[in-house]
Amino acid sequence: MAEKEEKLVFERPKSLLPVVTNFCPGCTHGIVHRLVAETIDELGIEGKTVGVTPVGCSVMGYNFFGCDMIEAAHGRAPAVATGVKRVRPDNVVYAYQGDGDLASIGTAETVHTATRGENITIIFINNAIYGMTGGQMAPTSLPNQVTQTSPYGRDTSSAGYPVRICELLSTLDGPAYLERVCVDTPAHVRKAKKAIKKGFQYQIDGVGYSLIEVVSTCPTNWGMTPQDSFEWMRENMLPYYPLGVYRDVLAEGYESVADAALKRAGDSKIVVEGGAQ
Amino acid sequence: MAEKVLMKGNEVLAESAMRAGCKFFFGYPITPQTELSAYMAKRMPKCGGTFLQAESEIAAINMVYGASAAGARAMTSSSSPGISLKSEGVSYIAGADLPAVIINVMRGGPGLGSIQPSQSDYWQATRALGHGDFQMVVYAPSTVQEMADYTYKAFDVADEYRTPVMILADGMLGQMMEPVELRDPIEEIPERPWATTGHNNEREHNIVNSLYLDADLLDQMNHERYKRYEKIIATEQASEEFLCDDADIIVVAFGAAARIARNSVRAAREQGIKAGLFRPITLWPYPTEALEKTVAHAKGYLSVEMNMGQMVEDVRLVVGNRAPVDFYGRAGGVIPTPAEVLDKIVALNEKVGE
Amino acid sequence: MSNEMRLILAGFGGQGLLFGGKVIAYAGLIDDREVSWLPSYGPEMRGGTANCSVTLSDEPIGSPLITDPTALIIMNQPSLDKFEDAIVPGGVIVIDSALTNNAPTRTDVESFMIPATSAAEEAGLAGLANIVCVGKLWSELAFCKRETLDAAIRKAVPARKAALVDKNLEALELGIGL
Missing domain, CATH: 3.40.50.920 (Rossmann fold)
Structure with a gap:
């Protein structure tokens, strides 16, 4: 029998270190970690990338990625990333955050880093629950969703409504690119990869701030199989958090974030004419 | 000898920090230290540095954390209520063994307190600025000249021991003017092989972190840090x-x-x-x-x-x-x-x- | 401590009292003496009363906050009421009589009532009554050499307002002559 030539079709991304992660079976963090690492490999930027990990399930991310890593306090990753990027504008800086981190305790940092248009990339995992602490209500938990701290379902008359981050940030002038994706099917995974890569590319090209929201699942704390989790996500989360591009200044035909902001400013005299007044 | 100039304490803290090689300042307005931020806002861009008014005291100290991790000499300043907000970040800075300088121009407390000079943050500064086992070197200047001298010193000591250092001033020292002699700016800051600067594919990845889920390892880290504190106690008393x-x-x-x-x-x-x-x-x-x-x-x-x-x-x-x-x-x-x-x-x- | 001048300048915010104090502090700096300058600060600075403490001494200065002044420059009635009792016997008070209703009641101090604000306006030096008062204080206490005082004005006026140096020097001259 003639020997068949081996062809390598799949391997671990180099910038995703060969270590055991702490993620549960069926968790989407693993997929998104891989997409970030593939992006870093494909862009050839591991040597100049600095990642910032949050507090939450991805807290140990500093051990998983091969680039230089910083562990931030809960919610503060965008502020930490700002500090790094201001010192080293030529480095590629990303923060990887969950919903509690980004949309609850760190909302101020999220909003202000976005409105400053910091030239960094944020990967946002929205799975509508606090995973690491064991399933409490998140800022993105849906109305009526049962969690450990909303045992009768999220009561909007008391707990209010979820935060839609992409929509919220799209009201700001600072962001260059905002997209919401998910990773439940191969097609969606490919799309998510494209979005993540675009975010990094925009940073490298100096276009500016980007945030890629990945609508995700938490089989463990939702109490479902991974497949049922995806089904629940599709039925409940995607209608509430529609996938799509919420901001892409270049695709929208602007030259830059500054150009888009100027056109939004109407005829505000100081904005249009410039100069200190 | 450099010419003596008449300057406000707050401005001297800012100017001396820049001369000590601090190129990154992150702050938030609060009386009675606002002149420091205003001075930085004016001067930093002219010296190729960065002044950034953060959205909060919490963001400011975390920007310092990031800037220090990235290898810069970085500083933040505030007054008593703002320092309380920064306390989380200072604990992380201590836990991650990062150098940083924090200035507290104290005012009366507790709560919103007053805006007049006070020394009521002594315990906070020397005992418990933040959770966990850590200490911070605290300098208490008494003249505007000392505000300059100990700002230089603060950056050197922060680097040497990889620890946060606080200048504990108060509204009186911050607001007053006295003649002061400033030293020439330093050219280069000490090397930081531990910094997260991008490994350039030339070394293992650096990690700046204060999380140790293994209790024995954290115990060991804390003991190592306290060894450094022993050296500080032995050599830095003034x-x-x-x-x-x-x-x-x-x-x-x-x-x-x-x-x-x-x-x-x-x-x-x-x-x-x-x-x-x-x-x-x-x-x-x-x-x-x-x-x-x-x-x-x-x-x-x-x-x-x-x-x-x-x-x-x-x-x-x-x-x-x-x-x-x-x-x-x-x-x-x-x-x-x-x-x-x-x-x-x-x-x-x-x-x-x- | 006979060579120590402890001066409080007090009046309304906007009268340039902090600047007047700065001129005197610069005079001390130029003469290489010990100097401290401490303003009141906070909401009271926004149009309310303002005061500042300036000490010139030949010894290291303890508290920059003056509680027993040897001299006062007073530019409104509330400030006279507030500080008159504090001045040490034999002290010197310069008062802008254009802005105060009453003369000091103390008899153990030297008081000089001068119409600084109206005199400055008449001389085309509106807004420089503060410096007129500084001039008067100097003529009574000679806390530095005459040329030092002129040099102090030049140092204290910020570069972007350099055009105002001559006006300030005129105001100084006016005060010295009152």
Whole structure:
């Protein structure tokens, strides 16, 4: 029998270190970690990338990625990333955050880093629950969703409504690119990869701030199989958090974030004419 | 010798930081330290540095964390209520072994308190600025010149021991002008092989982190850090003595309160009372060795503070029950007068003379 | 401590009292003396009363906050009421009589009532009554050499307002002559 030539079709991304992660079976963090690492490999930027990990399930991310890593306090990753990027504008800086981190305790940092248009990339995992602490209500938990701290379902008359981050940030002038994706099917995974890569590319090209929201699942704390989790996500989360591009200044035909902001400013005299007044 | 200039304490803190190679400042407006931020906003861009007004004190200290991790000399400043907000970040900076300089231009508290000068954050600075086992070097300058000198020193010490360092000033020192001689800016800061600068595919990845889920490992990390603290305690204590050599009554005071106490000590000497002033410059490590030397001849101690009595505990830790340790303080932003302090010296002198 | 001048300048915010104090502090700096300058600060600075403490001494200065002034420059009635009792016997008070209703009641101090604000306006030096008062204080206390005082004005006026140096020097001259 003639020997068949081996062809390598799949391997671990180099910038995703060969270590055991702490993620549960069926968790989407693993997929998104891989997409970030593939992006870093494909862009050839591991040597100049600095990642910032949050507090939450991805807290140990500093051990998983091969680039230089910083562990931030809960919610503060965008502020930490700002500090790094201001010192080293030529480095590629990303923060990887969950919903509690980004949309609850760190909302101020999220909003202000976005409105400053910091030239960094944020990967946002929205799975509508606090995973690491064991399933409490998140800022993105849906109305009526049962969690450990909303045992009768999220009561909007008391707990209010979820935060839609992409929509919220799209009201700001600072962001260059905002997209919401998910990773439940191969097609969606490919799309998510494209979005993540675009975010990094925009940073490298100096276009500016980007945030890629990945609508995700938490089989463990939702109490479902991974497949049922995806089904629940599709039925409940995607209608509430529609996938799509919420901001892409270049695709929208602007030259830059500054150009888009100027056109939004109407005829505000100081904005249009410039100069200190 | 450089020419002396007349500058506000707050501005001197800013200018000296820049001359110490601090190119990154992150702050948030609060009275009575706002001149510092304003000065940075004006000067930093002209010196190729970055001034960034953060959205909050919390963001500002975390930007310092990031900038320091990335290998820069970085600083933030605030006043008492703002320092409370920064405390989380300072704990992380200590836990991740990052150098950083934090300035507290104290005002009266608790809560929103007042905006007048105070020293009521002594405990916070020396005992517990944030959760967890850690210490922070704390300098208490007493003149505008010292605000310059100890700002330079703060950056060097922060780098040497990879630790947060605080300059503990107050509204009086921040607002006042005195002649000051500034040193030439330094050209380069010490190397930081641990910094997250991008590994350039030339080394293992660097990690800046304060999380150790393995209890034994965290125990070991804390012990290692406390070894460094032992070295700081052994080598970094600083204090100044004024007429202490033969003193019966030793007034212990730091910062602005020490300036007032100095007047009182002089006045007491004019009355024939052998009074002296012991002025701690490092509040942590507390200058216990120098204070211990005074115990041999002193008959009584008077701790004078702009608070309800905080540093007095450190004086008592040294003196024990070998001599009485009295306290006099005004809180809320009231500055004690030299006459009030003199009355206390006279009273203590009568008490120990009996 | 006979060579120590402890001066409080007090009046309304906007009268340039902090600047007047700065001129005197610069005079001390130029003569290489010990100097401190401490303003009141906070909401009271926004149009309310303002004061500042300036000490010139030959010894290291203790408290920069003056509680027993040897000299006062007073530019409104509330400030006279507030600080008159504090001044040491034999002290010097310069008062802008254009802005105060009453003369000091103390008899153990030297008081000089000068119409600084109206005199400055008449001389085309509106807004420089503060410097007129500084001039008067100097003529009574000679806390530095005459040329030092002029040099102090030049140092204290910020570069972007350099055009105002001559006006300030005129105001100084006016005050010295009152």
